[in-house]
Amino acid sequence: MDASVIVVGAGPAGLVLAGELRLGGVDVIVLERLPAPTGESRGLGFTARTMEVFDQRGILPAFGPVETSTQGHFGGQPVDFGVLEGAHYGVKAVPQSKTEAVLEAWALGLGVDLRRGHEVESVADEGDHVVLETRGPEGPRRLTARWAVGCDGGRSTVRKQAGFDFPGASATREMFLADIRGCEITPRPIGETVPNGMVMSAPLGDGVDRIIVCERGAPARRRTEPPPYAEVAAAWQRLTGQDISHGRPVWVSAFGDPARQVTAYRRGRVLLAGDAAHVHLPAGGQGMNVSIQDSANLGWKLAAVASGRAPETLLDTYHAERHPVGRRLLMNTQAQGMLFLSGDEMQPLRDVLAELIRYDDVSRHLAGMVSGLDIRYDLGAGDHPLLGMRMPRQELITASGKTTSTELLHPARGVLLDLADDPRLRETAGGWADRVDVVTATPHDLRPGSPLEGTRAVLVRPDGYVAWTSPGSGTGPAEALGHWFGPPR
Incomplete structure (x- = not known):
């Protein structure tokens, strides 16, 4: 091979x-x-x-x-993403x-x-x-x-x-995207409808603006090369009345709406x-x-x-x-x-x-x-609110100091959090020591309603999703470890 x-x-x-x-x-x-x-x-x-x-x-x-924002949209309608913790x-x-x-x-x-x-x-x-x-x-x-x-x-x-x-379904329409220098373009929010289409524009910094233009009735085309900038500028002018043909394109692309x-x-x-x-x-x-x-x-x-x-x-x-x-x-x-x-x-x-x-x-x-924060995989019987969900970042206190559930995943190994200092759990997990790290820890946040409230143990997969909890899962730790990480040594 x-x-x-x-x-x-x-x-x-x-x-x-x-x-x-x-x-x-x-x-x-x-x-x-x-x-x-x-x-x-x-x-x-x-x-x-x-x-x-x-x-x-x-x-x-x-x-x-990096800069983040809680302000997003769904189909052009503003949505405050800050409603999710x-x-x-x-x-x-x-x-x-x-x-x-x-x-x-x-x-x-x-x-x-x-x-x-x-x-x-x-x-x-x-x-x-x-x-x-x-x-x-x-x-x-x-x-x-x-x-x-x-x-x-x-x-x-x-x-x-x-x-x-x-x-x-194949694409039914064609849209253009372009990053442009040398134009004064008024910012337009995503989803702004104009007669005969939709447009969007936003400054990207360093004198570059991005535009998206969708002209209603423009048929889908299978292109092998990016569209000429003149074609994009002409469509923008038809929809907005603004001439941007003097702009200097940094990048031009066409895309469609297949599914x-x-x-x-x-x-x-x-x-x-x-x-x-x-x-x-x-x-x-x-x-x-x-x-x-x-x-x-x-x-x-x-x-x-x-x-x-x-x-x-x-x-x-x-x-x-x-x-x-x-x-x-x-x-x-x-x-x-x-x-x-x-x-x-x-x-x-x-x-x-x-x-x-x-x-x-x-x-x-x-x-x-x-x-993507609401993804919940079907992992079988269980009623713990984290089961099948991604493990939110949690501060943890261990014998060697503070860490986080996120840092423990850096090596891309499974992580079994022993939150009750349970020697039997650690003994059970010993057969998977080459694949799973067992960490005895106390959550920093023990307030009512915190993600790990009342939880004795959590098995987190390398991709960050919770595969097993105690209590709250219908199986024991050995069965869960064997299912996700293969037989023990």
Whole structure:
């Protein structure tokens, strides 16, 4: 084998997955078609849950000081994300190019073998390994691996070659996005409807403005190159009356509103993550974030299986957990598209939604959906409020000093929090000491209503989700440890 795992695509999803695999002790090759990073700004920041994912691995400081905001939207209707404790709409003003640079440096530092300029032409699952035919600077090559993962975007070659079903709706319209210098553009909020379309503009700093323009009736087109800036400027002038043709484009792109999702995230030894598994309207900036979270869910599981620590059945939980998240992503982005891309006929519904959002319960629901903080995996019987949810950052007091639940996840291992100083629990967990860290601690926050109130023990998976609690789970600790981390030594 050339590697235990080959990841195709060096975008955020591929880089996060590769880093997670290396933290799990697995050798990995990343194949990227482009010879160098594009440097395009694309997504501008990341959501609250993605910020937590980066913090769990100690990556967050690499972004430098970050600015967050509680003010977000759903389909252009303002939503206060601050109604969720500790929540925000996301980190602002971080271009995707910087996110990718931080993730690439992290992955390379972990020993990932990143090969740029290598395009995958075919993928074949041979039963006990996968064969990839590639073409790169040295010409055609044949690579083999135990597993392959497609993180190669909405037009994924891996998805097509491996025979994944990809049902859904094709794009019905085309929209433009451009970052521009040299223009005085009045800021326009997302979802501002104008006669014959929707426009948005916002300053990005350093003299650059971003615009988005959707002209009603513009048909979807399958472009192989970015649209000419003159075409974007003409559409902006038709909708706003402002001439920006004298501006200097930094980056120009066209996108649509498809809604497709594969029926299975795994076929044999080939898996998909990110846009390779689901494509949608980029409403609310969710695409990159859900992709990163796909990889955070898959990485530790595939590492455990590829290294022989856990059975292949663990990979079944990747589809079971992430497919519903992708399905809900398509649902909410379609709903948002209807709200801010439709004409006056949608105004009554916009007005009703604006009234409903004034209720905190509605705002909490929408904020949880867009931020990813409301994801709850079905982990079977149990009534603890944290079971299946992500573990919120908690300050903990241990014999060696203070720490946090987030810092304990930096090595990408399971964490069993012994909150009752229970020697029997620690003895039971001893068989998984090579995979799970047992930490005896006391929560710093013991106020009524705190997340760990009345909890004796919590098993946190490497991706930060709570897999077992005492009390509150229908199984014992040994059963939970065996299910998520394989048999004991």
